Structures are given as structure tokens and as C-alpha cells.
Amino acid sequence: MTSATVEDYLKAIYQLQQEAGGGEPWPTGAGPAVGTSVLAERLALTPASVSNMMGRLAQVDLAVYVPYQGVYLTVEGEQMALRVIRRHRLLELYLAEKLGLSWDQVHDEAERLEHHISPTLEARIAAALGDPQVDPHGHPIPTPGGELAHPADLPLARLPVGQPASIGSVGDGDPDLLRYLAAQGMYPGVPLIVTEREPFAGSLHLRVGPAATARVCTVSLAAAERVRVTLPAAAAGGAAPPTLDRAQIAY
Amino acid sequence: MTSATVEDYLKAIYQLQQEAGGGEPWPTGAGPAVGTSVLAERLALTPASVSNMMGRLAQVDLAVYVPYQGVYLTVEGEQMALRVIRRHRLLELYLAEKLGLSWDQVHDEAERLEHHISPTLEARIAAALGDPQVDPHGHPIPTPGGELAHPADLPLARLPVGQPASIGSVGDGDPDLLRYLAAQGMYPGVPLIVTEREPFAGSLHLRVGPAATARVCTVSLAAAERVRVTLPAAAAGGAAPPTLDRAQIAY
DNA sequence: GATAAAATTTAGACAGGACTAAATTATAAG
DNA sequence: CTTATAATTTAGTCCTGTCTAAATTTTATC
Numbered sequence: 001m002t003s004a005t006v007e008d009y010l011k012a013i014y015q016l017q018q019e020a021g022g023g024e025p026w027p028t029g030a031g032p033a034v035g036t037s038v039l040a041e042r043l044a045l046t047p048a049s050v051s052n053m054m055g056r057l058a059q060v061d062l063a064v065y066v067p068y069q070g071v072y073l074t075v076e077g078e079q080m081a082l083r084v085i086r087r088h089r090l091l092e093l094y095l096a097e098k099l100g101l102s103w104d105q106v107h108d109e110a111e112r113l114e115h116h117i118s119p120t121l122e123a124r125i126a127a128a129l130g131d132p133q134v135d136p137h138g139h140p141i142p143t144p145g146g147e148l149a150h151p152a153d154l155p156l157a158r159l160p161v162g163q164p165a166s167i168g169s170v171g172d173g174d175p176d177l178l179r180y181l182a183a184q185g186m187y188p189g190v191p192l193i194v195t196e197r198e199p200f201a202g203s204l205h206l207r208v209g210p211a212a213t214a215r216v217c218t219v220s221l222a223a224a225e226r227v228r229v230t231l232p233a234a235a236a237g238g239a240a241p242p243t244l245d246r247a248q249i250a251y
Numbered sequence: 252m253t254s255a256t257v258e259d260y261l262k263a264i265y266q267l268q269q270e271a272g273g274g275e276p277w278p279t280g281a282g283p284a285v286g287t288s289v290l291a292e293r294l295a296l297t298p299a300s301v302s303n304m305m306g307r308l309a310q311v312d313l314a315v316y317v318p319y320q321g322v323y324l325t326v327e328g329e330q331m332a333l334r335v336i337r338r339h340r341l342l343e344l345y346l347a348e349k350l351g352l353s354w355d356q357v358h359d360e361a362e363r364l365e366h367h368i369s370p371t372l373e374a375r376i377a378a379a380l381g382d383p384q385v386d387p388h389g390h391p392i393p394t395p396g397g398e399l400a401h402p403a404d405l406p407l408a409r410l411p412v413g414q415p416a417s418i419g420s421v422g423d424g425d426p427d428l429l430r431y432l433a434a435q436g437m438y439p440g441v442p443l444i445v446t447e448r449e450p451f452a453g454s455l456h457l458r459v460g461p462a463a464t465a466r467v468c469t470v471s472l473a474a475a476e477r478v479r480v481t482l483p484a485a486a487a488g489g490a491a492p493p494t495l496d497r498a499q500i501a502y
Numbered sequence: 503g504a505t506a507a508a509a510t511t512t513a514g515a516c517a518g519g520a521c522t523a524a525a526t527t528a529t530a531a532g
Numbered sequence: 533c534t535t536a537t538a539a540t541t542t543a544g545t546c547c548t549g550t551c552t553a554a555a556t557t558t559t560a561t562c
Contacts, residue, residue, distance in 0.1 A: 036540060051541055056518090068527060068540060077526050098349070099375040109372055116363040124350040242525065256549065287510060300550050302511055306550090317558055319510055 001060050003117035009053055010062060012042045013073055014081035031072030047174035074239045079146050086142040087122055088114040089135035092172070094125050096136040096249045103136045103182065103251050104175035136249050137178075138169030138188030138228075150226075156204070158190035159194050164232055166191040182251040184217045185209055186227065257365035258335045260304055261313060262325055263293045265332035267498035286323030299489050302370045319357065330397045337393040338373055338388035339365040343423070345376050349389040350496030352388045354502050355426035387500050388429075389439030402500075405481075407455070408475035410445050415483055417442040433502040435468045437458055437478065 016034040058065035091110035093103040140149040146216035196205035207214040267285040309316035313328035342361035391400040403420040447456040458465040
């Protein structure tokens, strides 16, 4: 019982678990449980459909499901989710780097192809890219063994004024946002500083790019929520964020 | 109503129509009709399932279906089949040439991916390959407009003894056959001559390769049925077979 | 031309996945 | 601690695509 549909559910559960990351681990230590509604919204399905699938995932031990409480992935379910995410991100990078798709096009394409490439092809793609660490949006690529780096980053929206940082990753789901960011020169790896924060949750004023050639620009708080930044390699314990060789990517 | 399943049916109907090519055009001029059983066998389904789908294809005008007689594709159905075949063959060539899959691996991979690539990606792949004419097995690739070359070839099994010819294409569905042919140096474009034909439908003895470096080998009649050869550009009217730039394909 | 054999279609069932509407459980407010 | 509301699940339906078994039509044979 493995289908494109099931893979989509597993991926969504995994990602929602990560996003709700801070929460208490719940029953066993597998991360916080995710609720039916939020999952339904993410997958653009009705809660009833999701509820139905939860039962089936639990039956085949891909998830643990407590009715009315939520689901979380079993080890097996998480591994499967990570394999799908690995294929997704490898495909995104491949499509951008080798076939010249722009970074706002690769997500949708990868979203379909991720369910249909063989392990052999996955390996060839990874090899052709030199076993890359991150995708075009700056997201880390799980290893073949299912290890995923967790960069120590924060939303640009919460970056203090005057604190130097650089863009770690950007949300990959919204092509309009990606085109907008590209137009501002805001790619993963680019340094920036928040120069001003408009009161009452207004826009952020930024200086984007290396100090010598920095441009000023303004982004809405909504956009700033979807851009994650990393602080310069400081004393903090978090692993240094993986870097992206952006040489031949068309934004 | 377009799904991977429907695309598979259309492709199979198209190919069976082509294979039964000689037959009389049937009702309108759209080619011979294909029967339920042969289609069922090709798709590895039961005749009942096929019969059911035939009705649905007819309802949406992708095929003309006369119960107990067979089906043939409408213009719309044929266009759709050719688009799928184009994607399939482009993918096969891309996987072989750019990702180093061997020619016995590309068919299965393309069989799945052909249903999931966007028109944009299809175009990028074609461009990356320089708008190629044939796939790694020597089969012509339909144009974006749905035109398909029909090389004037014949099965190796029917090539007269002593008649010089060269390999035009080989069946792509059987990995074992492809590995065997590769081991014999039998790729599209390679010249050969039948030196002897064992009596009672036995094996064929061949000289394979350019005269200077020809190797002798023996192939079963079963294999020889699945290899198509073209005669040297003679006076005959048929269009010259498309050629394959085999430079960087791993057999 | 009647009849046996082969091909094909219908009928009925099932699994995967999704939806709506109705029932149920949790949660929050008083 | 009771009740209204929100979240969730169940019940029932539908569509796609497949199957088996039974009925039907063609085709081939005598």
C-alpha cells in the first residue's frame, strides 16, 4: 500500500510535525501530533477524507493515530516521508540546474515526478549534481539514509533591526513570491540587514546583498515570514547551514 | 478525463493499430480496428476491463468503438497517443544520454515518467537534446505537432541472405533482449548481412559491423523478429530513416 | 445452415480515494 | 459543572479502474 497519494500524506504530516516543532513530543518521542484540520487544509482535502486516510495509514503502521487527537509518523512512515522529500529536492535542483527551469517552476514539476522515479534514477540524479546538500530554495536534502540537516535559522520577520544575517531558505510553494524575491535579488546565501521595521506589523526595510553592492528594498511581513535567515557563523552550537552552489541556477 | 491509465490505453491502441498496419482501413480511414483480447494481453489486463474502458474512451470521443468488432482512435485520441509517445521517447533518450542509464533501463523508467512531465519540461528536454529525431532504440520521435516518421524497414527475420542492410530499430520492451543485442554490438545504425539461415525457422548467422571490422554472430529467429533493418538508401520511395547520433549513449 | 468454439460483453463486486451530511467528541465559556 | 461551539469522525455516495463469473455474439466447422 504505497501510492502517490499516501506519499503526499506522509510528506505533509512530516512537514507539519516539523513546523509545529517546538511542541511537546507527545506519547512516544516521535514529535508532536498533527491534527486533522490542519492536514486537510495543507492537502486541500476535506477533514473527512483525511480522517479516513489516517485510519489506513495506522493500519499499515506508517502512522500512529489516536482518534480526535491527531497522528504522528512511525519510524517507517518518517523514513518514507524523508525519501519522498529527498527525491523532491533532488528533482528541484536538477530541473533548475540542468534543464534551466526557473526556481518558481521547479516545485510543481517535482511535486509530480517525486512519486515516479526509481531508486536508480534517484541515484543518477544525485550523482549528476555531485551529491548536493540543498535545493534551489535553500532547503536541505535528506541523505539516502534519511538524515536531514536542521539549520539553525529564523524567519526574516523576526530578525532584529541591525542584525546582519543571510538568507538561508525561502518557501518553495508560491511561484509569485519566488518571482518577487528573485526580482529583489533575494536568493539563498545573500546577506542582508533589516534597517527599519514599520510599526504595527508593517513592512520591513532591508539592505540586500554584500555591503559594497547592497540594494535597499522593502518586503511585506507576509513575505518576510516565508524567508528564513541564518546568523553569521557565531559561537552557537547549531550546525553551520549547508551552502548552495548557485553558479548555474536560473532564478 | 485524462489519466495515466487512459494514456496507456491510447498508446497501446495506437501501437497495435500500427503493427496491424497492413490491414484494411475499416469504417473510416483511421486505420484497422484493434480487438479486445489483443489489447488486453498487451496491457496485461482482462478482456472485461478493456471492454469497459473502450466504452468510456468512446464516450469522450477518444476512440470509436463498435462492440464485438474492436476500436480505433479518433483524431483526438491519436494526437493524444502521439504526444505520450513523444514524451516517452524523449525521456528514453534523455535518460540514456544525459543520465547514463543503459538502454535496457530507460523503457521502464520512461513508461512511468511519460505521464507526469509538463509541456514546459518536455520542451526543455527536447531542447537539451537538440530536438532529436530518434530514441536510443532507433524509434522515431513524434514532432510536437504530432507528426511521426514511418521508416521503410523490415524485420531482420525477413532479410534475404546476402542483402546488405543496417539496423534501424530494436524492440524496447525486453531488457534481456537489449542486453543481448548490446553484447553482440547490434545497435541502431550498425550495418549487417545475413550470411546463412538455418533451415526450419532456425537461427540466423550474421556479419555485424562495418565490413572492415565485422564480427560474426548468431541470433535466434525470435530475436530477429524484434530487430528491424533498413536497406541502403536505394531508389525506393520511402523516406530515408532518421539517423541516431549515438555518440554519448551507454548501451 | 445448424452448431460448437472462441471472443466479447454484461453483471456484480471490490479497493482506493474523495465528497457531503449527519452524528459524535472535545473544548471553551459561562 | 453545564452548555454552546468547534473539531472530528461516521455513514453513505460516487468515480476510476480492476476482477470473476455468467451471458451473449461471432466465427468456424461440419
